[in-house]
Amino acid sequence: MIRCKFRKTLALCSAIAVTVGCSSTSESPVTDAQHSVAVSKAAPKNIIMVVSDGMGPAYTTAYRNYVDDATTAEIETVVFDDILVGNASTYPAPVSGYVTDSAAAATALATGVKSYNGAIGVDVDKQPLQSVMHWAKAKGMRTGLAVTSQIVHATPASYIAHNESRKNYNAIADDFYDVRVNGEFVADVMLGGGTSYFEREDRDVLAQFIDAGYAYADSYNRLASIPTGSNVIGLFAPVALPKVLDDKRKNRLEYLTQHAIKHLENDNGFFLLVEASQVDWAGHANDIGSAMAEMHDLAQTLNYLRTYVEENPDTLVILTADHSTGGLTIGANGDYLWFPEYLRNLKASAETMAKALGEQEDVGQYMAQTLGFELNSEELAHFAKVASLDEEARYGAIKAFLDSKTNTGWTSSGHTGVDVEVFAFGAGKQAFTGQIDNTDIAKKIFRFIDNRPHNGDSVDINVELNDGSAGSNDCDFKDDWRCQ
CATH class of the missing domain: 3.40.720.10 (Alkaline Phosphatase, subunit A)
Structure with missing residues (x-):
C-alpha cells in the first residue's frame, strides 16, 4: 500500500513513476521497457x-x-x-x-x-x-x-x-x-x-x-x-x-x-x-x-x-x-446531399436565436436576418408558430430546421x-x-x-x-x- x-x-x-514513493527519480515517467519511441535528436x-x-x-x-x-x-x-x-x-x-x-x-x-x-x-x-x-x-x-x-x-x-x-x-x-x-x-x-x-x-x-x-x-x-x-x-x-x-x-x-x-x-x-x-x-x-x-x-x-x-x-x-x-453524419434520411451554405452566414447561435425569438415583433424578419438567408412563406409561417413555444422548444425547433435545410444527421446526444x-x-x-x-x-x-x-x-x-x-x-x- x-x-x-x-x-x-x-x-x-x-x-507511472519509475519507482514507488513520494517523489519519483530523475528518470522519465515512461521507461524504454514501458514504451519505445524513436525521438529525433533535434527534439x-x-x-x-x-x-x-x-x-x-x-x-x-x-x-x-x-x-x-x-x-x-x-x-x-x-x-x-x-x-x-x-x-x-x-x-x-x-x-x-x-x-x-x-x-x-x-x-x-x-x-x-x-x-x-x-x-x-x-x-x-x-x-x-x-x-x-x-x-x-x-x-x-x-x-x-x-x-x-x-x-x-x-x-x-x-x-x-x-x-x-x-x-x-x-x-x-x-x-x-x-x-x-x-x-x-x-x-x-x-x-x-x-x-x-x-x-x-x-x-x-x-x-x-x-x-x-x-x-x-x-x-x-x-x-x-x-x-x-x-x-x-x-x-x-x-x-x-x-x-x-x-x-x-x-x-x-x-x-x-x-x-x-x-x-x-x-x-x-x-x-x-x-x-x-x-x-x-x-x-x-x-x-x-x-x-x-x-x-x-x-x-x-x-x-x-x-x-x-x-x-x-x-x-x-x-x-x-x-x-x-x-x-454527426454529412447527409441524412437516405439522401446523398449536404448543403452547408445555410450555415455560412449565421449571425448568432441557435440558442441565442431561441432566447430572442419570443421577444420579436417581426419574427420572420428577425429569423431571416439572423440566419443569413431568405425564408419562403412556409418557413415564415413555421417560425411564427415556433415563437409561441417555450425557449427550450424554440431551440430544438431552430436546430431541427437547420438540420433539415442542410440535410445533417445525428445518431446520439x-x-x-x-x-x-x-x-x-x-x-x-x-x-x-x-x-x-x-x-x-x-x-x-x-x-x-x-x-x-x-x-x-x-x-x-x-x-x-x-x-x-x-x-x-x-x-x-x-x-x-x-x-x-
Missing part, C-alpha cells in the same frame, strides 16, 4: 498540445465542405488536410467499457494511463498520476493552458489536478493553486472561463493567485495590456466563454493562444495546452451551426500556429480529439467510440504517424521533454498538495485518497 507522510505539503505519488524546444473536444472525423470533413468555395469545381483542402498524420483509439480503462468520456480521455492524453470515465488525473484506483505538464514544469519549461470552457473542465483539469470526479469543480479549482511541482505552481498561464469556481465565498482562489504575483485579466482587452512574460490568470466568464457565434471575438481561441504564447516564450521552452472545448458541446446539443463555427475558430488557431512554427521551427504542435460526439484523427506539424511530428492509442501521445511527449534541447541537468520531481496543514499522520491514498 502506498503511503505518504502528511506534513505542510503532501507528496502525491505518481502511479522540440516548445510543445503545443491542441485538443478539439468531441471532434470525430466527420467534423473535419464537414468543415472542409463548410468553407468550400462553391464557385470552383474542386473542393479545396483545409488546414486539417495538410497536417493529418494518423489516427488514435480512445477507449477508457476496461471498467468503463469501450466509449470514453472527456475526463478519462484527457487523463490518458495527459498522463499516458487509461482510467475510468470521470477520472481527473487519477488511475482506476484513484491514485494521483503525473502529467506531461507536471513533467515539463519539473524540467524547467514554462507551462500554460488556453481553453474556451471553464479552465476546471475535464480536459484542462486533467493536466493539473487530481480528483475522483470531474464534477468536483471547486475542489479542482483548489488544486490549480494547491498542487505544486517542486514547490512551483503547475501552470504559469491559465486562460479561459470559470470565475465562479475561483472566486467563492468559502475560498477566493483567484485572490490567492493575485497575491502570489499572477496578473489577472477579466476581459480580452485587459489581457492585451499585461506585460509580456507575466504569470497570468485570465478568466473571461463566470463559467465557459460564450459560443463563438455569440462572442464579440470571432477568433477567441486564436487570440487566447497568441497571448498564452507571448507570456510563455523563454529560452528553456514551454508546454502549452490549447482546447477547442465547445466543438463537443455543439455535438452534444446536435447543433450543426455552432459545430461548424467552433471548428472555424479552431482552424484559425491552427493557421496562426502554422505561421508560428514557420518562424519557430523548434516547436511541435499536436492536435487530436478526445473522442467524437453526437454521431452523447459520445461515440470511433477512433479520432491525429494531426502534427513542426519538430518531431513524425513520431505521431500511423495508428496509435491516445496514451501513446502522452508517452511520446514525456520522451520529447526528456530529450529536448536546453534541458539542463536531470532533476527529481515532487508533485505536492500544498494544503497548509501540519502533522505527521499517515495518509492512505486508496482509502482516504485526498488525505482530508
Whole structure:
C-alpha cells in the first residue's frame, strides 16, 4: 500500500513513476521497457498540445465542405488536410467499457494511463498520476493552458489536478493553486472561463493567485495590456466563454493562444495546452451551426500556429480529439446531399436565436436576418408558430430546421467510440504517424521533454498538495485518497 507522510505539503505519488514513493527519480515517467519511441535528436524546444473536444472525423470533413468555395469545381483542402498524420483509439480503462468520456480521455492524453470515465488525473484506483505538464514544469519549461470552457473542465483539469470526479469543480479549482511541482505552481498561464469556481465565498482562489504575483485579466482587452512574460490568470466568464457565434471575438481561441504564447516564450521552452472545448458541446446539443463555427475558430488557431512554427521551427504542435460526439453524419434520411451554405452566414447561435425569438415583433424578419438567408412563406409561417413555444422548444425547433435545410444527421446526444484523427506539424511530428492509442501521445511527449534541447541537468520531481496543514499522520491514498 502506498503511503505518504502528511506534513505542510503532501507528496502525491505518481502511479507511472519509475519507482514507488513520494517523489519519483530523475528518470522519465515512461521507461524504454514501458514504451519505445524513436525521438529525433533535434527534439522540440516548445510543445503545443491542441485538443478539439468531441471532434470525430466527420467534423473535419464537414468543415472542409463548410468553407468550400462553391464557385470552383474542386473542393479545396483545409488546414486539417495538410497536417493529418494518423489516427488514435480512445477507449477508457476496461471498467468503463469501450466509449470514453472527456475526463478519462484527457487523463490518458495527459498522463499516458487509461482510467475510468470521470477520472481527473487519477488511475482506476484513484491514485494521483503525473502529467506531461507536471513533467515539463519539473524540467524547467514554462507551462500554460488556453481553453474556451471553464479552465476546471475535464480536459484542462486533467493536466493539473487530481480528483475522483470531474464534477468536483471547486475542489479542482483548489488544486490549480494547491498542487505544486517542486514547490512551483503547475501552470504559469491559465486562460479561459470559470470565475465562479475561483472566486467563492468559502475560498477566493483567484485572490490567492493575485497575491502570489499572477496578473489577472477579466476581459480580452485587459489581457492585451499585461506585460509580456507575466504569470497570468485570465478568466473571461463566470463559467465557459460564450459560443463563438455569440462572442464579440470571432477568433477567441486564436487570440487566447497568441497571448498564452507571448507570456510563455523563454529560452528553456514551454508546454502549452490549447482546447477547442465547445466543438463537443455543439455535438452534444446536435447543433450543426455552432459545430461548424467552433471548428472555424479552431482552424484559425491552427493557421496562426502554422505561421508560428514557420518562424519557430523548434516547436511541435499536436492536435487530436478526445473522442467524437453526437454521431454527426454529412447527409441524412437516405439522401446523398449536404448543403452547408445555410450555415455560412449565421449571425448568432441557435440558442441565442431561441432566447430572442419570443421577444420579436417581426419574427420572420428577425429569423431571416439572423440566419443569413431568405425564408419562403412556409418557413415564415413555421417560425411564427415556433415563437409561441417555450425557449427550450424554440431551440430544438431552430436546430431541427437547420438540420433539415442542410440535410445533417445525428445518431446520439452523447459520445461515440470511433477512433479520432491525429494531426502534427513542426519538430518531431513524425513520431505521431500511423495508428496509435491516445496514451501513446502522452508517452511520446514525456520522451520529447526528456530529450529536448536546453534541458539542463536531470532533476527529481515532487508533485505536492500544498494544503497548509501540519502533522505527521499517515495518509492512505486508496482509502482516504485526498488525505482530508
